[in-house]
Amino acid sequence: MNEFQGASAVQREPFFDPQTMKETPELEPLGLVSGPVALELCEADAAFALAGGPLAFTHARLGGQLLSAAELRRWAEQAGMAGNQGPAIRLEALTRPRSAFAGLAMSGEGARPRIMGVCNVTPDSFSDGGDHADPHGAINFARRLVAAGAEIIDVGGESTRPGAAPVSRSDELARVLPVVEALAGDGVTVSIDTRHAETMQAAIEAGAAIINDVAALTAPGALEVAARSDAAVILMHMRGTPETMQDRPDYGDVVQDVYGWLADRVAICLEAGIGFGRLAVDPGFGFGKTVEHNAELLRRLTRFHGLGCPLAVGLSRKSFIGVWTGEEDPKERIPGSLAAAIAAVEQGAQIVRVHDVAETRAALSVWRSAAGLVV
Secondary structure, eight states: OOSTTTTTTTTSSSSOOHHHHHHSOOEEEEEEEOHHHHHHHHHTTSOEESTTSSOEEEEEEETTEEEEHHHHHHHHHHHHHTTOOHHHHHHHHHHSOOOOBTTBOOSSTTOOOEEEEEEEOOSOOTTTTTTTOSHHHHHHHHHHHHHHTOSEEEEESSOOSTTOOOOOHHHHHHHHHHHHHHHHHTTOEEEEEOSOHHHHHHHHHTTOOEEEETTTTOSTTHHHHHHHSOOEEEEEOOSSOTTTTTSSOOOSSHHHHHHHHHHHHHHHHHHTTOOGGGEEEEOOTTSSOOHHHHHHHHHTGGGGGGGSSOBEEEOTTOHHHHHHHOOOSGGGOHHHHHHHHHHHHTTTOOEEEESOHHHHHHHHHHHHHHTTOOO
8 A cells, every 4th residue: 555545644743734735736536446446556556545445546636737646656755855745745635544433434444435314303494394393203204214224313403405594592402402312312323413502512412423514613602512522523615604505606616615615614623622533524515506516516526535534415305406307396306316426425425414315325335336345
């Protein structure tokens, strides 16, 4: 295996140097391979493991250049001899094995794409609003998701669909806390889907292991709550708020802009004492993006491994899938959602947030078999 697969992470502190990272061109992994071929190419120094494997990449785009693994290695080594550790840090971020996230292996032995099942305790979510609006119904539904193969249950009490209005904290807490307590009591890994510090704190006390925040801990008190806890955190990109996010979203380069924003949030979390082992990132499909923006993010998803964290994606039943498939009813977008999930895990996404757990589990099983990975 090559030296940029995690061995140097302990030797270089701090691993994540925001200034060095900003001064060094970013890498976009290309030429992804899997299974025995990936292992062979890594052992021959012709590829790098992506986020610790099981995928590997043979090339990467550096600005306008396409570089092979050998050229990338020379780039890092020559820069290092000149006293510039930036290229080595970039490669390290892309290749180092990821720590377990909320107790779930993200790379190495036991790793596989993790299914996060959606459990909205709301009357107005875009796809399943009102289906499980009372806590008792939501608990039973979540238990069915676990039986179908969900390893994380994401409990939300406030809709973040485009145009959604906020709800009071008392209403949000009344919706989610009974569900969090019951599922945590079952031993389920529970994620609390909220932007609000008060809800985060109460859910953690009730047993939630993950904070899934569409606002990436930017709301008052949210960063402090996360830092005081042991909870894992998913930092998601959203432009504006749910009420405003789809009002003519515009980017210079959507991948670069989202990446840079998430990089800043990761740096802020690290400074606050929330370590890499507790962080994952999510580019926020559908949150302040046009159909074209979502397509570009999905095509170039490998770029986000450069942030050094597990990568989570929420593509399930989104409106842009309806545009691509012609399905207006979100509940009829299952085939398109499965295709999107596969497109993401083919680029190394470690967590997929989905409504249709059993179908996603079956699709991932077939993909892993075809890719030469352990089922």
